[in-house]
Every structure is written in structure tokens, then in C-alpha cells.
Amino acid sequence: MEKPKFKTVQEVVASGERLPERYLQTPTGDDEVQPLNGLVPEMDIPTIDLSLLLSSSEDGRKELSKLHSALSKWGVVQVMNHGITEAFLDEIYKLTKQFFALPTEEKQKYARDIGNVQGYGNDMILADDQILDWIDRLFLTTYPDDQRQLKFWPQVPVGFKETLHEYTMKQKPVIEQFFKAVARSLELEESCFLEMHGQNARIDTRFNMYPPCPRPDKVIGAKPHGDGSAFTLLLPDKNVEGLQFLKDGKWYKAPIVPDTILINVGDLMEIMSNGIYKSPVHRVVTNKESERISVATFCIPSPDKEIQPVEGLVSETRPRLYKTVKKYVEVYFDSYQQGRRPIEAALI
Ligand SMILES: O=C(O)CCC(=O)C(=O)O
Ligand SMILES: [Fe+2]
Numbered sequence: 001m002e003k004p005k006f007k008t009v010q011e012v013v014a015s016g017e018r019l020p021e022r023y024l025q026t027p028t029g030d031d032e033v034q035p036l037n038g039l040v041p042e043m044d045i046p047t048i049d050l051s052l053l054l055s056s057s058e059d060g061r062k063e064l065s066k067l068h069s070a071l072s073k074w075g076v077v078q079v080m081n082h083g084i085t086e087a088f089l090d091e092i093y094k095l096t097k098q099f100f101a102l103p104t105e106e107k108q109k110y111a112r113d114i115g116n117v118q119g120y121g122n123d124m125i126l127a128d129d130q131i132l133d134w135i136d137r138l139f140l141t142t143y144p145d146d147q148r149q150l151k152f153w154p155q156v157p158v159g160f161k162e163t164l165h166e167y168t169m170k171q172k173p174v175i176e177q178f179f180k181a182v183a184r185s186l187e188l189e190e191s192c193f194l195e196m197h198g199q200n201a202r203i204d205t206r207f208n209m210y211p212p213c214p215r216p217d218k219v220i221g222a223k224p225h226g227d228g229s230a231f232t233l234l235l236p237d238k239n240v241e242g243l244q245f246l247k248d249g250k251w252y253k254a255p256i257v258p259d260t261i262l263i264n265v266g267d268l269m270e271i272m273s274n275g276i277y278k279s280p281v282h283r284v285v286t287n288k289e290s291e292r293i294s295v296a297t298f299c300i301p302s303p304d305k306e307i308q309p310v311e312g313l314v315s316e317t318r319p320r321l322y323k324t325v326k327k328y329v330e331v332y333f334d335s336y337q338q339g340r341r342p343i344e345a346a347l348i
Contacts, residue, residue, distance in 0.1 A: 011104055
């Protein structure tokens with residue numbers, strides 16, 4: 001059961017109080033090798049041209065093979081030519097900044113209820129001894145329409161609701177094309193993942209705000225996690241770094257590539273692809289000087305759909321690695337807040 005309301009990080013910062021203990025990470029042996037705020041190398045992920053992925057031209061095949069190699073190595077790609085203009089993405093960034101810059105009382109109008117993920121608030125607190133992430137969020141289900149809880153959709157800044165609706169409609173074809181391309185990259189029938197994902201698949205968008213932090217060496221913006229989605233479309237801050245991915249025990253920072261959407265594999269695509277595409281563990285580190293924002297969109301399968309490795313990817317040489325799961329997101333949050341990987345429970 002979630003604990004009663006706690007201050008948001010922005011409120012903690014505004015109050016000028018000392019950094020609450022609850023945000024301090026317990027030291028682990030790894031801190032010396034790779035301190036939280038240490039320099040990390042950049043990951044070498046390709047930028048993929050989405051418009052080429054579904055073409056059967058030579059260029060299309062090359063693009064598919066780039067996709068295959070990036071998703072099997074990192075579980076992450078940057079996507080360009082996605083059909084959403086730079087001006088539109090800039091509008092999303094602007095509205096996100098404007099929302100978080102509103103006075104506390106205004107934002108509290110959209111405060112999430114205890115136990116509900118939708119709405120505005122701090123990191124969800126599920127245990128007394130939980131170490132908190134240095135993050136405030138606005139989390140909204142945007143699709144299908146009847147799952148929208150419109151009381152949480154901000155009236156101000158003006159245009160926020162309309163732009164979020166438009167963004168969702170623009171993301172839909174990107175999501176569909178990406179699902180098809182991922183299937184093609186594994187030499188599967190184009191619609192196989194989409195069918196498993198379902199017609200009533202849900203889309204959630206989470207607006208993240210990481211205020212400047214006095215102790216980036218001791219406090220984390222978002223704890224290491226894999227996403228509970230099939231995949232996630234991310235707009236990382238255009239100027240401020242912070243997102244890092246784990247590979248072979250080492251952290252690497254995501255590059256900032258203007259006008260692209262970063263797409264990462266989530267736990268459910270890892271399951272559907274029988275582990276060929278891995279849901280990468282990632283985290284967000286804080287910094288002293290600048291606030292950082294990001295906008296993450298999670299593609300969640302229909303609640304009535306069973307998710308399991310697709311037939312074409314199970315064979316004698318590649319036995320089935322995962323059980324069948326249903327309503328995965330419902331079990332996801334508990335494990336996530338306890339710093340465990342929910343996907344481990346799905347392993348055979
Ligand atoms: O802020 C970011 O860049 C990443 C956020 C994230 O990983 C998430 O919302 O799941
Ligand atoms: Fe994430």
C-alpha cells in the first residue's frame with residue numbers, strides 16, 4: 001500500500017530545507033569503481049531512418065540490419081524521419097517545462113491519489129525504508145480514450161491537453177511502424193508482435209522533471225530499471241545529459257541527438273522476442289546546475305492479451321526462455337520500487 005503524500009522534489013528544493021536522508025543512496029562497493037556522478041563513456045547506438053525500415057529496397061534492408069544489431073546489442077536506438085516535426089517536439093518540451101514551472105498549488109490540482117499512478121507527484125512510496133528518486137512526474141494514460149482520466153490533464157499551460165492528444169495521435173503510426181520493423185528485423189511476419197500486443201493496447205505518457213540536486217554523488221534521478229512496456233518512446237532533455245544504460249556491468253551515457261526519438265526495448269518485447277532483444281537497464285543521474293526534463297511514452301499491451309515468446313523465435317536450438325505473462329504492468333510497480341527486476345519472475 002502506498003504511503004501518504006510526501007513533498008515533491010520541487011517543494012523540497014523551494015523550502016530550502018536540508019537534503020532529506022530519504023534521498024541518500026546506501027553506498028555499494030561499485031561506487032568506487034563507477035561513482036554515481038563520475039564520467040562515463042557514450043554508447044555507440046545508431047540513428048535509424050524509420051521511413052526506410054518498411055521498404056524492401058537495398059537501403060531498407062541495411063536499415064533493418066542496423067536495427068537488429070542495435071536492439072540485440074543495446075536494446076536502444078535513436079529514430080529519425082519519424083514524421084513528427086521538430087517544431088512539434090519543441091512544443092512538447094516547452095509545455096513540459098511550463099507545467100513544472102507552475103506554482104505548487106496549481107500543480108497540486110492534478111495531484112495523483114494514493115495508489116493511483118495517474119496524475120502529478122513525487123516518486124511513489126511503497127515502503128518506509130524506500131530510498132527516493134530525485135524526480136517529480138506527471139503520468140497520464142493517453143490511449144485508448146476511455147482510459148484517460150481527464151481530471152489529471154492540466155488546464156494550464158494553455159494548449160497542454162490539445163498538444164498531448166495530438167502527440168498521441170502522431171505517435172500511433174510511429175509505434176505501429178516500429179512494431180512491424182522489429183518483426184521484419186527478426187524475419188517474422190510483420191504483424192506478429194502487433195497482434196500479440198493487441199488492438200486495445202494502452203499508451204501512457206510520463207513527463208519527468210529532475211530538479212538540480214545538491215548531491216549528485218549520493219542521489220539518483222531515476223533508479224536503475226528496465227521498462228515494463230513493450231517499448232518506450234523517449235524524448236530526453238535536449239540540453240542536459242543524465243540518461244545512462246547498463247551494458248556488461250558498465251554504465252554508458254545516451255547521446256543527445258536533436259529531432260530524434262529514442263526508443264528502448266521494454267520487458268514485454270524482451271519476452272515476445274524470446275530474449276533476442278533485451279530490455280536494457282537504465283538510470284538517470286542528477287547534476288548540481290541544471291534541471292532536466294524528459295517525456296517517456298510507454299506502449300502497454302491490451303490487458304486481455306497473453307504475452308509470450310512468439311512461435312517463430314522458439315526452436316530446439318533456442319528454447320523458450322519466458323513464461324506467459326498477462327497484465328504485467330500491474331505487478332511491475334511493486335518490484336520496481338523495491339529495486340528488483342520484475343522480468344526475472346517471468347524467466348522459466
Ligand atoms: O528521463 C529519462 O531520460 C528516462 C526516464 C525513464 O527511464 C522512464 O521514465 O522510464
Ligand atoms: Fe525507463
